[in-house]
Amino acid sequence: MFRPLELFIGLRYTRAKRRNQFISFISAVSIVCISMSVIAIITVMSVMNGFGYQMKTRILGAISHATISGIGQSMEDWPRALKIAQSNPHVKGAAPYVEIQALLQGRATAGAMVRGIDPSLEPKVVDIGQHMVHGKLDALTPGSWNIVLGQDLATQLGVSVGDQVVMAVSEMRATPFGGVPRMRGFHVVGTFTMGMEQFDSGLALVNIEDAEKLNSLSGPSGIRLKLDDLFNARPVAHELADQLGQIYRVRTWDQDNANLFSALSMEKLVMFIILSLIILVAVINLISMLMMLVTDKQADIAILRTLGATPRSIMSMFMVQGVLVGLVGIGFGVGLGALLSWKLPGIVKVIEHVFHVQFLSPDVYYISEVPSRLDWQDVGWVALVTFAFSLLATLYPAWRASRTQPAQALRYE
Template sequence: MFRPLEVFIGLRYTRAKRRNHFISFISLVSILGIAVGVTALITVISVMNGFDKELKDRILGMVAHATIEGIGESVRDWPEALKVAREDPHVLGAAPYVERQAMLQGTRVSGAIIRGIDPALEAGVSEIGARMVDGRLDALVPGKFGIVLGKELAMTLGVGVGDLVTVFAPEFSATPIGAIPRMKRFTVVGVFEAGMQEYDSGLAVVALQDAQTLYRLDGPTGIRLRLDDMFQAFPVGRRLSQQLGQFYRVTDWMQGHSNFFKAIAMEKKVMFLILSLIVAVAAFNLVSTLVMLVQDKQADIAILRTLGQSPASVMGTFMVQGVLVGTLGIALGVLFGVLLSLNLSAIVHWVERTFHVTFLSPDVYYISELPSDLHGSDVAWITLTAFLFCTFATLYPARRAAKTEPAAALRYE
C-alpha cells in the first residue's frame, strides 16, 4: 500500500470529484487568491529593488565610495596619501579633486558646486564621462579653462557647448578700488546628465589645475576613492584613517546618503508586510474550504477511524490536502511573479503604446522607466512566508476533523 497513508488519502481527496461543487469553487478561489497575492508581492518587491538599484547607480555613479580630506584647505602631502590609498586591496581607483562653491553667469545666473578633477583619473572613481550628452570630458585641458555643466544647470544658465560662462568664487581680492570678487571666464566644453537633480542642476566640472588656480590652492582638497564593494566603505575608511594619521579625515558615501537608502530599505520592508496580508487573507480562505470539506467527509472520517486510523493521522490527511492546495497557488504565483518581474519593462512599454498613456513622464520623473530587479532571496522568503500562512490555515480544520466521533458521524448513515 502507498505510504504514508495521510499523503495517499489527501491526494485522493484532492483528485476526486466532489459531490459539493461549491467546495471545489472555494478551493479554486483559494488557489487563485494565493497566486495573485504571491505574484503581487514578488512584482512589487522587484520594483522596489529596481528603484533602489537605479538610485544607487545614479548617486554612486557621481559620488565617491570614500573620500580622503585634509584638515586644512588642501590635502597635506596628497601624492603620499594617494599612494597609500591605492595600496589597499579594496580600492579600485583613486583620484584627487577640488570642490568649492561658486556663482556662474551665462545669459542668466545660478549657484553651483565647482569640482576640479583630473580627467585621466576620473573614470576610475565616477561615471561622469559615461553620462556626457554633449562634448567630451577629456576636453578639460589644464590651462584652457574649460568647464562641463550639468544638463539642467546649462539650461538655467542658457548656455551650450562653445559658450562662455563667468565663474565667481566666493572670495575677494584686494585692489586699489576696493575688494572685488575673484572671477574667471570658462568655455563650456561639455554637458552631462546624471539623472539626479542634485547633480544635473548644481554641479560644474573643471580641470583640477584650473580649479586650484581659481581658488588659489596649493593642492587638491581631497581624494576620491572607488571600492570593489561599496558596503565595505566604512571599514576601509577606518583603516585608511589609521594609516594616514591625524592630519587626514576619511568619510564614506553612507555618511552623506545613508538616511536616503535606509528609508528605501524601510519602505521595502513595509511593503512586504502590507502585501503579505494579501497572501494571508488568501491563505485563510483555506480554512473555510477545509471546514466545509471536513463536514462533507464526516462519514469517511468515521469509517477510517473505525478501521484504526488515529486522530493524528486524520489531522495529517487534511493538512496534506490544505498544504497541497496552498502549494499549487504558491507555485502559480511564483511562476507568474517571476515572469512578470523579468518582463515588466516590456509590458509597461506595450501598455503605454497601446493605450497612449505615460506612467512615469520624463518631464516629471528622473527615473522614467519602471525598473525591476528580481532577487532569488526575495522569492525564497516570499515562498516560505506564503507556505507558512497556508500551513497555519490548515491547523484548525484538521484538528476539527481529528476530533470527529465515529459513532455520532455514522448514526444517520
C-alpha cells in the same frame, strides 16, 4: 501500505472527486488567489528593486565608492595618501579632487557645487564622461578656465556650449571697498546628464588646478576612490584609515547617502508587509474550503476514528490538503511572477505603444522607463511567508476535524 498513513489519505482526499463540487471550485479559487498574490508581490518587489538599482547606479556614476579627505580645506601630503590608496588591491582607481560651493552667473544666476578634477584620472573613478551631451572632459585643461555643466544647470543659467559664465566663490579678497568674493569667468565647453537632479542641476566640473587657484588652495580637497566591489567599501575604508593615520578621514558611498538608501530599504520593507496582507485575503478561501471539506467528510472521519486513528492523525490528514493547495499556488505564483518581472519592461513598452500612453514621462521623472530587477532572495521570502500563512490557515479546520466525535457523526448515517 503507503506510509505515512496521514499523507496517503490526505493526498487521496485531494485527488478524489468530491460529492460537493462547490468544494472543488473553492479549492481552485484558493490556488488562483494565492498565485495572484505571489505574482503581485514578486512583481512589485522587482520593480522597487529596479528603481533602487537605477538610483544607486546613477548616484555612483557621479560619486566615488570611497573618499579620502583631510582635516582642513586641503589635504596634507596628498601624494603619499594617493600612493597608499593605489597600493590597496581593492582599489581600481584613484583621483584627487577639489569641491567648492560657488555662485554661477550666465543670463541667470544659480548656485552649484563646483568640482575640480583631473580629466585624465576622473574616468577611472566615475563615469560622467560616458554621459556627456556636448563636449568632452578632455577640454578641461590647466589654465584654460573651461567648465562643464550639468544639462539642467546650463538651462537654468541660460547658457550653452561656447557661452561664458562667471563664477563667484566665498574666498574673500581685500579691496579699498572692503572684502569682495573672488570671481572668474569660465568658458562652457560641455554639458552632461546623469538622470539625477542633484547632479544635472547642481554640479559643474573644472580643472583641478584652476579650482585650486581660484580658491587659493595648496592642494586637493581629497581623493576619490573606485573599488572592485562597492559593497565591500566599509572594510576597505577601515583598512585604509588604519594605514593613513588620524590626519585623514575615509568615508564610503553608503555613509554619504545613508538617509536616501535607508529610506529606500524602509519603503521596500513596508511595501512587502502591506502586500503580504493580500496573502491573508487569499488564504481565507483556503480556510473556507477546508471547513466545508471537514463537514463533507464527517462520516469518513468517524470511521477512521473507530479504526484507531488518533486526533493528531486526523489533523495531519487535513493539513496535508491545505499545504498542498498552498504549495501549488506558490509554485504557479513564483513561476509566473518571475516571468512577469523578467519581461515587465518589454510588456510596459508594448502597452505604451498600443495605447499611446507613457507611464513615466521624461519631462517629470528622471527614470523614464519602468525598471525591474528580480532578486531571488526576495522570491524566497515571498514563498516562505506564503507557505507560513497557508500552513496557519489549515490549523483551525484540521483541529475541528480532529475534534469530531464518531458516535455523533455516525448517528444519522
